[in-house]
Amino acid sequence: MTSSEFTADPAPARLTVGIVSAGRVGTALGEALERVGHLVVGCSAVSEDSRHRAATRLPDSQILPIDEVATRAELLVLSVPDYELASLASGLAATGVIAPGKLVVHTSGANGIGVLAPLTALGAIPLAIHPAMTFTGHSEDTDRLASACFGITASDEIGYAVAQALVLELGGEPVHVAEANRALYHAALAHGSNHLVTLIADAVDALRVALDGPGFPGIDPEPDIYAEPGSERIARSEPGNALAQRVLAPLVTAALENVLRSGQSALTGPVARGDLGAVRKHLEVLTAVDPRIAAGYRALSLRSAQRVDAGAELVEFLEGEQ
Structure with missing residues (x-):
């Protein structure tokens, strides 16, 4: 085969990423996504600890209001406590910043994609991707993701394919969890x-x-x-x-x-x-x-x-x- 006949496999699509918020999990995932070539364009951070994590571990990312983070991101990662997730999804839906086709990922272990229903109704692609790992808030968290399993739930085969690709890029192992089994998981x-x-x-x-x-x-x-x-x-x-x-x-x-x-x-x-x-x-x-x-x-x-x-x-x- 001559050089003119050779066609290299296309590189994986690079995504602009938004993190809500820069807590322990969100910062680690943002850092891991940047390591494989994605770009974290914005993150929300309210507490002093979160702002420090964002500044030191996601230095190229701007600290922005949640609606601006969502607007700029092709992949929006919602990494908030379980009890805040439903209200966050409803609030984002009300802002009108969620465009059809936007990837919206949450990292809650207990929730499936049902909690993202207000965003799904607007055309977002809902994904539940939970790293089965404990987080300390330090840089070693990012390294540990490469050896972790991730519980993934999606609405269809396309969603599962996207979730699997993201996890495999990070070096993790994707594990399917049925929507009805998320709480048991x-x-x-x-x-x-x-x-x-x-x-x-x-x-x-x-x-x-x-x-x-x-x-x-x-x-x-x-x-x-x-x-x-x-x-x-x-x-x-x-x-x-x-x-x-x-x-x-x-x-x-x-x-x-x-x-x-x-x-x-x-x-x-x-x-x-x-x-x-x-x-x-x-x-x-x-x-x-x-x-x-x-x-x-x-x-x-x-x-x-x-x-x-x-x-x-x-x-x-x-x-x-x-």
Whole structure:
């Protein structure tokens, strides 16, 4: 084939992008879209933190009123809290700035495209694209998007094709979520991620108490006095939660990896063994630290016992008020 006969594949269409608003998710998505060649032409930002994020991470974007952001954008990203999304869609519809064919994406996990109905009625193409990722508000959020799955919902095959193309451009994996299943999809993600944070925070609090006290016999417990480099000596009086976190980290990391790989069979410990005595003792000592931690332990132990069909005696104990 000669050079005159060769025709290169056309480059993906570059879009002008508007972000409403420059919160943690919106800023990360805007930054990720710019990395693959799209242009963020405007974003809304009200709080000082949002304006700082926009200025530092989307420096070529103008901070504008919402209606101006929508006017300038071919792809409008609505990245606001779930409870604000319906009113934002209605408000945008009332401004008359939504032209037919405009791509309108929201990042809510709990909502499908129904919440964008006022904009769809004006001819907009509604897309729900939710990154299944937690966001800190820092630049690493953008890097993490490349390894994330995105729950996508659209009104037709064309919409799904557009949503998939956007996600694949970012390096993510598009996952179809039916409109009727968005709330369940979001509940499952929240249960697995948000409650994991609470669980680990409770475990760290209890472990910190367990590790509190004098150091090892013959070892100076001062945290700023360490052995020679390479030594495995631990300063028992390490400040704050750092020591508890360091002790717990390898265990919970392995547990998470194991359950994602092997499912329920990864469960170990006293509930899996049906050890009522150990569970009873755990509840006793946890109650002494904080009855709320003990209540969480009891609830999760009961659910674990149900999943592994533990003995009736253990289940009855956990269901009781002992």
